[in-house]
Structure formats: C-alpha cells, structure tokens
Amino acid sequence: MKPFRTAIGATVAVGALAALAAPASAQAPYPSPKVPVPVYADTVSSSRGDVKLSRVCTQTNFFPRRARVVFRAWAMDSTTGKPLTSLEIKYAYVKIPGQPNLALNWGTHGTAPNQVRFWSAAWAIPADYPLGVVPFRIVFKTETGQFGIFQQPAIEGQQLTVTP
Amino acid sequence: MKRLLIATTVVLGAAALVTPILAQTPEPPAWPGGPTQVFVSAHTLTAANAAYTPAVVGKQENFFPQTSAVRFQVYAVDLKTSKVVTAQDAKYFYVSIPNQPNVKLTYGKAGTGAKAPYIWAGTWTIPDTYPLGVVPFRVLITTKSGRHGVFQQAPVALAQLTVIAKP
Numbered sequence: 001m002k003p004f005r006t007a008i009g010a011t012v013a014v015g016a017l018a019a020l021a022a023p024a025s026a027q028a029p030y031p032s033p034k035v036p037v038p039v040y041a042d043t044v045s046s047s048r049g050d051v052k053l054s055r056v057c058t059q060t061n062f063f064p065r066r067a068r069v070v071f072r073a074w075a076m077d078s079t080t081g082k083p084l085t086s087l088e089i090k091y092a093y094v095k096i097p098g099q100p101n102l103a104l105n106w107g108t109h110g111t112a113p114n115q116v117r118f119w120s121a122a123w124a125i126p127a128d129y130p131l132g133v134v135p136f137r138i139v140f141k142t143e144t145g146q147f148g149i150f151q152q153p154a155i156e157g158q159q160l161t162v163t164p
Numbered sequence: 165m166k167r168l169l170i171a172t173t174v175v176l177g178a179a180a181l182v183t184p185i186l187a188q189t190p191e192p193p194a195w196p197g198g199p200t201q202v203f204v205s206a207h208t209l210t211a212a213n214a215a216y217t218p219a220v221v222g223k224q225e226n227f228f229p230q231t232s233a234v235r236f237q238v239y240a241v242d243l244k245t246s247k248v249v250t251a252q253d254a255k256y257f258y259v260s261i262p263n264q265p266n267v268k269l270t271y272g273k274a275g276t277g278a279k280a281p282y283i284w285a286g287t288w289t290i291p292d293t294y295p296l297g298v299v300p301f302r303v304l305i306t307t308k309s310g311r312h313g314v315f316q317q318a319p320v321a322l323a324q325l326t327v328i329a330k331p
Contacts, residue, residue: 027250027273027282028279028281028282029239029250030248030281030282031239031248031281032248033247033248034245034246035246035248038205038243040196042323055227057322058225058226058322058323059208059224059225060223060225062223074196074318076198076200076203076243078246080198080199081198081201082194082197082198082199082200083195083196083197083198085194109195109318110192110319110320110321114319115192115319116319116320117191117192117193118194118195118318153237153274153275153281153283154275154279154280155275155280155281156222156275157209157220157221157223158207158209158222158223158237
C-alpha cells in the first residue's frame with residue numbers, strides 16, 4: 001500500500017509542478033489571461049507636425065522623426081459594460097520611453113452627425129528620438145482604483161516604430 | 165433703478181430660454197457604446213498574398229487595394245470574468261463584411277519565439293471588383309456561455325477600413 005501511496009503522491013506533486021510551469025510554456029493569450037479593464041488603442045497619422053505623412057488620420061505604426069503620432073484609445077468598465085468616460089477615470093496617459101507621460105484627453109471625434117467621444121493624445125516625435133520600436137504603454141486608472149493597461153503585442157512589424 | 169431691473173429681467177429671461185436649449189443638445193456618444201457583455205478589440209494589418217505584396221507585411225493599416233489581403237487581429241475579454249476569450253471559450257468568432265462570406269477567426273500563435281502571444285486572426289482577400297470606399301466591417305463573438313460582443317470601427321472616415329483601387 002505504501003508504494004502505491006508514494007506513487008500517487010509523486011504523481012500529484014508532478015502534476016502540481018506541471019500546472020505551475022504551464023503558464024510559461026502553454027498558450028499565453030494576448031494581452032494577458034485576465035484583463036480587469038480592457039483597452040483598445042491604435043495610432044493614426046496627424047494633419048499637424050513638422051513632417052506629415054501622405055495620408056492624415058489613417059492608421060499606421062510607422063512614423064518618421066518630427067512627425068506627430070496620434071494615440072486613440074477607449075476602455076471598458078467591466079461592471080457596467082460601458083466605455084469609461086472622463087467621469088469614471090482618475091487619470092489616463094501614454095507612457096513613452098524617454099519622454100514625459102502624455103495625458104490622454106477625452107474628446108469628440110469625427111464629423112457630425114456621426115461624432116463620437118473617446119480618448120486621444122498627440123506626440124511630436126523629437127528629431128533625435130532613437131530609431132526603432134517604441135514600446136509605449138497606455139495606462140488608465142479608474143475612480144474605483146482599477147487599472148487598464150494597453151501594450152502592443154511584441155510582433156515584428158506591428159509595433160509603433162520611429163523611422164528616419 | 166428701473167433700467168437695472170429691465171436689464172436684469174432681460175438677462176434672466178435670455179438665460180431661461182438658452183439654458184434648456186443647451187441642455188437639450190446631446191453630447192456625442194462615448195465610443196464604442198454599449199452596454200456589452202464581451203469587449204472586442206480589432207486591428208487591420210497588411211498581409212501578403214499571390215496578387216499583392218505590401219511594402220511592409222504585418223503593419224497596421226486601413227487603406228487596402230483591391231486584390232490585397234486584410235489581416236484582422238483580434239482579442240476579446242468576457243467582462244463578467246475579466247478573462248481573455250480563448251479557443252476553448254468561443255462558440256462563434258468571425259468578421260462580418262458587407263456582401264462577403266464571414267471571415268472565421270482562428271486562435272493561434274502570433275509571431276515567432278517561445279513567448280509569442282496567442283491571439284485571434286483571420287484574413288480577407290479583397291475581390292478584384294469589391295466596391296471602393298469604406299468597409300463597415302463588424303467583428304462578432306458568441307461565447308460558449310452565451311455571451312455576446314461586437315467590434316465596430318469608430319466612425320472617423322479616414323481611419324476606417326477603406327478599399328482603394330489596385331495599383
């Protein structure tokens with residue numbers, strides 16, 4: 001009986017270790033297994049800036065130095081299933097490496113009668129900003145103390161990238 | 165004194181008339197509206213196919229020429245559990261495109277490397293004759309627990325998926 005118990009014990013222990021090890025090797029969902037405040041974000045070109053892209057207000061993740069990146073975002077309140085507005089958010093900003101935090105503003109977008117409101121912020125890329133991927137983060141903190149964080153998936157070609 | 169009374173009456177009267185008018189002007193709705201049970205986020209990316217190879221594959225883009233491929237990359241969160249929806253949780257997950265068959269999304273590894281995340285994706289090849297202009301696509305999900313969610317692009321004309329003439 002004792003060897004049987006030992007075998008069961010060993011099996012359970014191995015199973016527990018395997019379960020602990022699983023997250024590292026198993027399917028890691030983007031952005032993470034649990035998301036208390038889900039966030040959508042993208043980057044679009046701006047009509048302003050020292051360097052303008054060929055199309056304005058269009059989605060892209062490649063921007064030359066001295067161009068302006070417009071971050072657009074919205075976040076969802078898990079309890080109500082509705083978007084988080086300026087009434088429910090304590091602060092919201094974009095964190096860009098080597099730059100001051102960029103406050104997101106709650107505002108109206110689009111043209112009447114189809115205007116909507118969401119969060120946005122514009123970043124003028126400095127002329128000497130390092131070339132390459134910009135691993136920015138968007139952070140929302142709700143009045144109830146919950147955090148919503150957006151990070152682009154680390155996939156080649158998809159991340160915000162500064163070009164010459 | 166009489167003049168002051170008249171002026172005050174006029175100002176108060178005007179305020180009484182203007183205030184309800186201003187109060188009636190509705191604020192534009194908060195995007196993406198709701199309430200919803202499942203949050204859905206979707207991006208469109210460039211992809212290569214036999215007919216067209218973009219300058220950069222996998223780039224975020226919303227202008228696509230006819231015959232090119234649009235890669236939809238999507239994630240969803242069940243707002244009741246805060247869990248990201250995986251292949252085990254979804255009953256239906258697809259992109260609905262006007263006058264096209266639904267594009268089924270599949271859950272898989274995005275990118276290379278051991279730490280590459282899992283995400284939903286599907287590809288639509290734009291027909292040669294597809295009408296030029298904005299494509300008001302929707303991404304729809306039903307979970308196995310019967311909860312629903314939808315993604316629609318914000319109605320900002322130049323930032324929406326748009327089909328352009330092939331080069």
